[in-house]
Amino acid sequence: MRKRILVSVSVSALLSGSAVALENGPFTAPQANAGRSQYVANCAGCHKFDLKGAGEAPALAGTGFMGAWGNRGARELYSTIQASMPYNNGNSLDVSTYQNITAYLLSANGAQPGAMDFTGRETVKIAAIADGKGPAIAPPPATASVAAPATSYPPGRFGVTVAGAIKTYQPVTDDMLAHPKDADWLMYRRNYQGWSHSPLKEITPANVKGLQLVWSWAMNDGGASEVTPIIHDGVMFLSNVANTVQALDAKTGELLWENRIGPAPKRAYGATRSLALYGDKVFVPTTDAKLYALDAKTGEIAWQTVIEDGKEGYSNTGGAIAIHGKILVGLTYCNRYQTKHCFISAYDAATGKVAWRFKTIAEKGEPGGDTWNDLPNEFRQGAETWIAGTYDPDTNTTYWGTAQAKPWTRPTRGSAAGATLYANATLALDPDNGKLKWFYSHAPGEALDLDEVFERTVINHGEQKDVLTVGKAGVLWKLDRVTGKYKDSVQTVFQNVYDSIDPKTGIPTYRKDIQEAKVGEWVASCPGPAGGRDWPATSYDPGNDLMLIPMHQSCVLMRGDPMEKKIGPGGTNAGSQQLFEMPGTDGNLGRLAAYNTSTMKPLWSLQQKAPFITSVLTTAGGVAFVGDYDRRFRAIETVTGKTLWQTRLTTSVQGHVVSYAVDGRQYIAVETGLGGGSPVAKPTALLPGLHHPGNGNAIFVFALPQN
């Protein structure tokens, strides 16, 4: 069967380097030259000047590109670019720009210009005109000007644009973080345990229908936004695109201070999900992989430090967590072949001095270093930490999830059946020194872009000290958080990737054809890379011992493409995907479900066309909140899933829902946002009938009417 969808051609020819006479390309030299400058303006921010790609942007030249595109037609390349680029703003450029950029990309892969203009209708196979061995037109200089993503960031100066003087600000202490006031939301998932649960209970199933918009605030557009508002003593701290941080009066929405840290985004993906508070400072891990400490009263920079070199593509999107006077941060986009690896690091909150680093890739000669099929260290990539960790004060342990190894597929990666430590694992670290206490590999040798990176939720079941997490494959895992021993698991969404999960060890067995897949073969995966679940976080309601999980239901055909083993390429560039509906869902991509975490049994679930792309918020009032791709923000009854109230907002409701109180009044805050990665990109392809505006990052705050 799979021969039907095998790329039988050119992969082997490409790898063997056999000489093939190439036809002239179906474009002219002026088109390719124009396309070069248009590529710089619209594409190089993500795909880079050298067209090698970075982060979530695939390579557009060389072996990786030819592996993905050699057997496809020029028309499909054109239509793909036109439909989906610039990222989140497909079809936003004029036709000639798309034609020229396509001509430039063909040229950059060695296609020689011809006499006829490229129209976008040419079906010629790309491998017949290009070999990926070198450009017919020189790549643009790296100093060329790169425009911001299509919906541009507001122009203006950087730095403190509105100076603040919050006189009543109370420094955040260790005790406050361990025992947060009901009215506050001091960190990413509100408490160290990662519950995303508010103890506030003014809003109940009986009165939730009365919710009204109290205030809203437009946020920077021009990039991805998945923010968690952080609230302390009636002040909301908000991270925006371009690393702009604002302090707002959480009751009225008045701006108290603003610091436009910058830089302006050069790519349309990757959002800072959260800030951290400690002492008198706000900590801002930035999308260019720096860590800033701002004075919480004024917004002025107290100190800054470099986590890793942002010019090499590194970034922080996961936010930070403050533990014992240290600020712990992760790192992402560690996916190109290079000598460096991803790490978790801690910084002194007072000075910014680095306290420790924990490298998330096991190198040769290190414990776990023998799990990479003897690959040289520079070809062991991935294991990013793109979601902030959680913390258990009882055991003084911080728990972090790691992403999968890169490149995505085993055959491209060359890691065979190796577990690729510490990718797709739970890491239990001592927050004081970064020492590894234990690790648990959820998906040894992961093969299909199914991360297990998301939040680790700390829950006590009587005397049992557990930590739970659910990854893209949709398996909810329960571990002993003291020892790391596997305790239980349950599927929360249909999956066909694992044939079995060992009931004693939790080790999954991949489907045989996944284990045996070769470069160039398509392999089906349910769920696909949007999950199952993705970054939209779960919520744990301790009163009902329920975890509410927002999920996505779609499948993918994934193909590992050839990738040169040399410094520079690699990463997410070496995989092609085709999407299809998850069987049995009637085309419903959205799924929300509640699981009892003691019994691991499901209580209820619901499906709908639009996927849920916010975290879930549960509250002690028995009402939970969640938003979706189709602009709906709703309140549901936690124990039944029944919708109690809903409204439609200005664009996709994306981000992290929080609740807080000022002067005794409970508020619910949610973001509308763009650029949410796979959970947004996949429905855009699979649900062409659902539309939302391509701009509109904003915060909306609701409350019950005052008497």
Add this chain to the structure above:
Amino acid sequence: MRHSIIGSCIGFGLCLLAFSPVSAQAFDTRLGPSPLTEGTRSNVTGEGRAAATLDGSRLAVSGDFHGLATAATKAALYDGIRIGAMGPKLADITVTPGQAGTISGDVTLSAKQAAELRAGHIYVRIDSEKAPDGNLTGWLMPPHPFAGEDVPVPGHGFLPQYDVPSR
């Protein structure tokens, strides 16, 4: 959970189930546009439903579709590796040409193929002029009532995994 809402007969396939002979087994699927990418989705459009009845070794398939970007060219049953994992072609069935139309066919299954069908592995694929490698696809499965969009149901509420142990 799903069993408690079995009365919510949706789509003609499940309705057919109610009138099938006792000895026959009924199967049903939505036909969704797939597989697709951003670049091919303008050619991979439409939807439909298919129903099948297995009586002994004879499998009768019928269904309809609409909304294709280009005319349907071929339809066939395929034997997937799993639910949601593609496999080799099992047998051609008849499709009416056009952007909307019907499918029909009678296929004799081996005992092994019948077992594959009961496990949810057999799927229907319709190709079209501009989507020759698949325009609409759906896995035939025993009835698994769907409560409807946005309606919470007790329990897992997702497709029963006939062939994958829960752990």
